[in-house]
Amino acid sequence: MTKNSEISAIKTNPVPGVKSYHFESFNLLVITDGDVEYDNGCFAPGIPPAELKQLRENHNNLTAHFMLPHNIMVFTSPDKTIMIDAGNGDKARPGAGKLAGNLYAAGIKPADLTDIILTHAHPDHFSGLISHSGQLVFPNAKIHLHQKEFDFWQDDHADFSKSKSLLSSLQSLQQEIQFFFTQISGKLQLFNTDEPLFDFLQPILTPGHTPGHCMFTIISGNEKFIHMADIFHDEIVLFAKPEWGTVFDIDFDLAARTRQSILKEFATSKQRVFGYHLPWPGFGHIEKHNDAFTWVVE
Ligand SMILES: [Zn+2]
Numbered sequence: 001m002t003k004n005s006e007i008s009a010i011k012t013n014p015v016p017g018v019k020s021y022h023f024e025s026f027n028l029l030v031i032t033d034g035d036v037e038y039d040n041g042c043f044a045p046g047i048p049p050a051e052l053k054q055l056r057e058n059h060n061n062l063t064a065h066f067m068l069p070h071n072i073m074v075f076t077s078p079d080k081t082i083m084i085d086a087g088n089g090d091k092a093r094p095g096a097g098k099l100a101g102n103l104y105a106a107g108i109k110p111a112d113l114t115d116i117i118l119t120h121a122h123p124d125h126f127s128g129l130i131s132h133s134g135q136l137v138f139p140n141a142k143i144h145l146h147q148k149e150f151d152f153w154q155d156d157h158a159d160f161s162k163s164k165s166l167l168s169s170l171q172s173l174q175q176e177i178q179f180f181f182t183q184i185s186g187k188l189q190l191f192n193t194d195e196p197l198f199d200f201l202q203p204i205l206t207p208g209h210t211p212g213h214c215m216f217t218i219i220s221g222n223e224k225f226i227h228m229a230d231i232f233h234d235e236i237v238l239f240a241k242p243e244w245g246t247v248f249d250i251d252f253d254l255a256a257r258t259r260q261s262i263l264k265e266f267a268t269s270k271q272r273v274f275g276y277h278l279p280w281p282g283f284g285h286i287e288k289h290n291d292a293f294t295w296v297v298e
Contacts, residue, residue: 015105017098019281023220025200026075029106030274030281033070033087033128034096040065043237044244045164045252052237052244059236066234070124071275071282072099073227074108075201081108082115082198084216084227085276086128089137099128100137113138117197118145119229119276120213121153121177122248130183144197146205147190149212152250153177162251170250206231206262208255209248215262225272225283231262233277235295239263239286242293263293272298 019030043066044052056062075082087099100110116138118126131137152158153174160170181188193214196202203214209230216227232238233246242259249255266273267288274282284297 017102018106025220026077029074031072031102034098035067036096038066068277080114081112085125089127090132113141116141120210143187146212152211165247208258239293
């Protein structure tokens with residue numbers, strides 16, 4: 001898609017929490033898993049809280065806490081139903097865990113899913129794959145994850161020294177992720193960035209937030225957009241101050257550099273992009289004014 005084109009035609013809104021777009025190569029649903037409140041301390045570690053508050057107030061964001069949306073793409077074509085990430089599942093904190101109900105409302109049954117791509121192995125992206133009783137929610141789906149992401153979390157000597165999170169939190173997170181890998185072992189397919197995963201969908205390795213974090217280029221005819229996954233966790237702070245980062249970044253400095261290069265690239269190209277945690281339904285573009293980047297909703 002170019003900047004000036006409408007997101008490809010036929011927008012319908014079958015239920016709240018589901019957006020529908022028609023493309024030449026596939027139909028796209030964007031489905032919310034809901035919003036989750038995060039403590040301000042998860043963002044801008046090391047920055048005085050008053051500075052963080054001031055920046056958000058300057059952008060008229062007067063909410064006391066960060067509310068993170070969870071925007072999930074589902075591509076349907078005659079032979080495949082492909083989903084990117086799977087939300088928080090039925091163990092979700094209040095506000096989330098809505099994916100399964102919204103899929104059902106959109107006419108998609110769990111057994112219809114053929115492929116699920118994980119942008120990275122954080123629980124707010126994978127927990128929706130496993131039910132409370134430990135069963136696969138989408139029994140027919142292959143689960144795709146970057147090889148580097150799998151290798152990092154499987155390594156009992158993983159390097160957590162470049163994160164600003166507590167080591168004990170990261171160690172328990174790693175245990176949760178390793179257990180998840182055992183639960184999906186029969187379905188897991190690891191990929192490298194060299195080849196498209198599907199004819200319209202190409203991974204781009206963008207390490208920092210996690211070592212195997214991927215964005216995805218999505219192409220239909222002459223339209224193109226980018227799923228940026230977790231490069232940004234809010235629409236204000238990480239655009240204005242990409243170096244302020246989050247405690248979720250496994251390599252804090254690399255995540256900031258990756259974020260900065262993406263801001264520069266997409267502000268120049270005016271590329272239409274999409275964010276998993278950006279305001280519903282997640283589409284927009286990046287602009288630069290007076291040396292500061294901003295998120296522009298489309
Ligand atoms: Zn996330």
